[in-house]
Amino acid sequence: xxxxxxxxxxxxxxxxxxxxxxxxxxxxxxxxxxxxxxxxxxxxxxxxxxxxxxxxxxxxxxxxxxxxxxxxxxxxxxxxxxxxxxxxxxxxxxxxxxxxxxxxxxxxxxxxxxxxxxxxxxxxxxxxxxxxxxxxxxxxxxxxxxxxxxxxxxxxxxxxxxxxxxxxxxxxxxxxxxxxxxxxxxxxxxxxxxxxxxxxxxxxxxxxxxxxxxxxxxxxxxxxxxxxxxxxxxxxxxxxxxxxxxxxxxxxxxxxxxxxxxxxxxxxxxxxxxxxxxxxxxxxxxxxxxxxxxxxxxxxxxxxxxxxxxxxxxxxxxxxxxxxxxxxxxxxxxxxxxxxxxxxxxxxxxxxxxxxxxxxxxxxxxxxxxxxxxxxxxxxxxxxxxxxxxxxxxxxxxxxxxxxxxxxxxxxxxxxxxxxxxxxxxxxxxxxxxxxxxxxxxxxxxxxxxxxxxxxxxxxxxxxxxxxxxxxxxxxxxxxxxxxxxxxxxxxxxxxxxxxxxxxxxxxxxxxxxxxxxxxxxxxxxxxxxxxxxxxxxxxxxxxxxxxxxxxxxxxxxxxxxxxxxxxxxxxxxxxxxxxxxxxxxxxxxxxxxxxxxxxxxxxxxxxxxxxxxxxxxxxxxxxxxxxxxxxxxxxxxxxxx
RNA sequence: GCCGGUGUAGCUCAGCUGGCAGAGCGAUUCCUUCGUAAGGAAUAGGCCGAGGGUUCAAAUCCCUCCACCGGCUCCA
Numbered sequence: 001x002x003x004x005x006x007x008x009x010x011x012x013x014x015x016x017x018x019x020x021x022x023x024x025x026x027x028x029x030x031x032x033x034x035x036x037x038x039x040x041x042x043x044x045x046x047x048x049x050x051x052x053x054x055x056x057x058x059x060x061x062x063x064x065x066x067x068x069x070x071x072x073x074x075x076x077x078x079x080x081x082x083x084x085x086x087x088x089x090x091x092x093x094x095x096x097x098x099x100x101x102x103x104x105x106x107x108x109x110x111x112x113x114x115x116x117x118x119x120x121x122x123x124x125x126x127x128x129x130x131x132x133x134x135x136x137x138x139x140x141x142x143x144x145x146x147x148x149x150x151x152x153x154x155x156x157x158x159x160x161x162x163x164x165x166x167x168x169x170x171x172x173x174x175x176x177x178x179x180x181x182x183x184x185x186x187x188x189x190x191x192x193x194x195x196x197x198x199x200x201x202x203x204x205x206x207x208x209x210x211x212x213x214x215x216x217x218x219x220x221x222x223x224x225x226x227x228x229x230x231x232x233x234x235x236x237x238x239x240x241x242x243x244x245x246x247x248x249x250x251x252x253x254x255x256x257x258x259x260x261x262x263x264x265x266x267x268x269x270x271x272x273x274x275x276x277x278x279x280x281x282x283x284x285x286x287x288x289x290x291x292x293x294x295x296x297x298x299x300x301x302x303x304x305x306x307x308x309x310x311x312x313x314x315x316x317x318x319x320x321x322x323x324x325x326x327x328x329x330x331x332x333x334x335x336x337x338x339x340x341x342x343x344x345x346x347x348x349x350x351x352x353x354x355x356x357x358x359x360x361x362x363x364x365x366x367x368x369x370x371x372x373x374x375x376x377x378x379x380x381x382x383x384x385x386x387x388x389x390x391x392x393x394x395x396x397x398x399x400x401x402x403x404x405x406x407x408x409x410x411x412x413x414x415x416x417x418x419x420x421x422x423x424x425x426x427x428x429x430x431x432x433x434x435x436x437x438x439x440x441x442x443x444x445x446x447x448x449x450x451x452x453x454x455x456x457x458x459x460x461x462x463x464x465x466x467x468x469x470x471x472x473x474x475x476x477x478x479x480x481x482x483x484x485x486x487x488x489x490x491x492x493x494x495x496x497x498x499x500x501x502x503x504x505x506x507x508x509x510x511x512x513x514x515x516x517x518x519x520x521x522x523x524x525x526x527x528x529x530x531x532x533x534x535x536x537x538x539x540x541x542x543x544x545x546x547x548x549x550x551x552x553x554x555x556x557x558x559x560x561x562x563x564x565x566x567x568x569x570x571x572x573x574x575x576x577x578x579x580x581x582x583x584x585x586x587x588x589x590x591x592x593x594x595x596x597x598x599x600x601x602x603x604x605x606x607x608x609x610x611x612x613x614x615x616x617x618x619x620x621x622x623x624x625x626x627x628x629x630x631x632x633x634x635x636x637x638x639x640x641x642x
Numbered sequence: 643g644c645c646g647g648u649g650u651a652g653c654u655c656a657g658c659u660g661g662c663a664g665a666g667c668g669a670u671u672c673c674u675u676c677g678u679a680a681g682g683a684a685u686a687g688g689c690c691g692a693g694g695g696u697u698c699a700a701a702u703c704c705c706u707c708c709a710c711c712g713g714c715u716c717c718a
Contacts (some may be wrong), residue, residue, distance in 0.1 A: 114646095114647095199712065199713080200646075200647090200712085200713090201645080201646070201647095201712055201713035201714075202644080202645035202646055202712095202713060202714065203645080203713070203714050203715090204644075204645085204714060204715070207714070207715065208714095208715080209643075209644055209645095209714075209715055209716095213644070213645050213646090213714085214645090214714095215645090215646085216645095216713070216714080218712095218713085244710095244711095248653080249653090255709095255710095257691075257708075257709050257710085261708095261709070261710090308718090309718070312718065313718060316716095316717085316718085331718070332718065334718095363717080363718085365716080365717070366643055366644095366715080366716060366717085367643070367709095368643065368644075368645095368713090368714085368715085368716095369643090369715090369716070369717075370710090371710095371711085375717080459718065460718075461718085478717095483718095544678090545675095546675080546676070546677055546678095547675040547676060547677095548675060549675075573674075573675065573676085574676085574680085574681080575674095575675090575676050575677095575678095575680080575681060576676065576677055576678055577676090577677090577678060577679060577680070577681090578676095578679080578680055578681080579678090579679095580678055580679055581678095581679035581680060582679085582680090583679090584679060585679085591678090593677075593678070595676095595677055596677095597677085605677085605678090607678070611678090611679085613678070
């Protein structure tokens with residue numbers, strides 16, 4: 001038998017006999033490693049350690065020290081769930097049970113489950129873990145496998161699709177339980193240190209709504225109780241920060257049943273923050289050479305037919321009949337901006353032309369999708385459209401990326417970047433797509449940003465760069481995008497006159513810094529847990545007089561000394577402790593406390609929401625600090641730092 | 643849009659095996675004028691999500707719709 005070569009993570013090559021498995025290769029490296037091997041990653045895919053290697057494979061050995069170990073463990077936890085379920089509900093049919101980022105799920109059917117059932121199943125799972133059953137892989141031939149699943153059309157379908165072919169079928173066995181599965185798994189059920197079933201939900205077989213509805217049980221598992229505990233605490237923290245909860249508590253926004261679903265109402269506190277965000281974006285845009293424009297919420301559907309939105313998205317548009325003519329609320333701002341561009345003739349010297357507008361758009365999203373501010377029917381895009389010559393694309397994209405990264409920096413958010421390439425359904429020639437993707441890639445490569453490729457995820461009219469926000473809890477949210485568009489200039493027949501005195505077509509770039517205000521606001525609320533930086537805080541300072549005797553002094557401070565800030569005075573006849581508690585719960589960055597002593601010396605006591613305090617502060621000193629803190633958009637109140 | 647769950651006071655929730663609509667917080671009024679995370683008392687507040695049905699009687703049981711929550715699918 002001849003040898004094959006596999007490539008290890010450090011780039012070194014390992015020669016092993018043909019037909020060697022992941023485990024064989026591990027033993028080749030060292031007997032200790034061989035013994036510890038749980039699974040392997042071959043060419044990026046997590047596989048069972050019994051998987052045969054091919055020549056030239058990239059191999060990573062997975063042990064219980066590897067990051068991938070958790071995936072393996074959770075996969076096994078899914079089997080333990082299935083085993084427990086079958087013990088308690090033998091009639092239940094199993095379908096698929098993979099691991100996920102957060103844990104695992106198992107889709108089952110022919111059984112009714114509620115949360116109480118989950119407790120019983122958890123108890124049974126605990127027994128199975130306690131029994132410490134060895135998990136063994138076994139290979140059976142196709143007929144035998146089909147025979148096992150006479151009553152389970154789902155498993156049979158898997159045998160006929162994913163597991164089709166001549167190879168023997170792999171099953172995993174633990175005690176009396178066995179499951180069609182390609183692995184990998186841990187050695188025994190006892191390795192699952194901690195687990196919890198989280199939720200019951202539903203899903204379609206293979207994610208297709210034409211198919212059967214299955215019951216999906218979500219759970220998670222960890223190697224240790226303390227890891228599980230940390231995970232559950234994080235879940236709890238995320239729940240506490242939920243923007244829908246905070247939005248109500250901090251009086252930021254509401255969504256009223258009467259006024260309509262997905263149509264948020266911004267209260268004064270929320271609007272103050274949105275205004276600050278808009279001012280900041282406007283400044284960035286003006287500095288970057290954008291010209292503000294404004295377009296109405298409503299257009300004749302003529303425009304949407306011209307732009308192509310009508311044929312593609314008419315079902316998701318809000319249409320109205322006006323004097324027997326059809327109008328539509330705008331789902332995008334670009335056709336309006338393209339029309340503005342088209343009102344005059346342009347020279348190549350005029351380009352790039354950059355328009356921006358905080359444009360409110362309306363999209364009739366599926367009802368089941370609406371959720372707080374993250375999916376809504378009406379939202380505002382900080383929308384910029386650039387009309388550029390092909391030779392200007394790279395420079396312009398570079399400038400846009402700079403702006404976007406500045407936004408991430410300002411809000412203390414981490415960025416995750418991806419290049420989305422040509423989808424199956426698309427317009428434009430091969431050459432222009434090729435060229436555009438190359439240009440975007442070149443910009444990203446030059447910028448030194450880490451980015452991934454989302455193949456086929458581009459818009460039908462052009463490739464795009466997607467930015468995701470990573471918040472303080474490490475969660476990712478869709479953020480701004482930069483999109484190239486070859487379609488719109490064509491449909492609107494946009495032109496400029498070139499140096500050669502011929503007409504040329506500009507390329508359009510769509511971009512946003514925030515994405516939508518709604519989505520961005522949601523991310524910020526949860527990212528900051530409602531503790532907005534001073535410059536954003538709806539109420540920046542609250543003055544707490546010790547007794548009503550200091551109300552006059554408090555009002556003077558509010559109106560005269562700090563008139564330039566958003567300052568409230570607490571005038572309810574509460575104890576000081578109560579006043580502090582309320583200000584703290586409202587997450588006001590600074591409190592100014594004034595009693596008889598302060599009034600006498602014309603000073604103030606300053607307390608911040610981080611529970612720090614200083615007495616005998618000069619009014620002018622504090623005001624000067626606040627001006628700096630606001631100007632520099634600092635994340636945390638820092639007057640009391642030193 | 644699909645599956646499952648939930649709608650009771652401004653908020654959080656109890657009442658749900660049919661028989662007078664409840665608590666805490668908040669609000670209002672009065673007392674208290676207070677020095678670092680809840681001072682005391684009293685009062686007001688409800689078409690029990692909407693509509694229909696069963697019943698002597700419905701917040702409670704049944705049906706339809708609406709909204710929200712958790713997922714799925716979708717997201718220009």
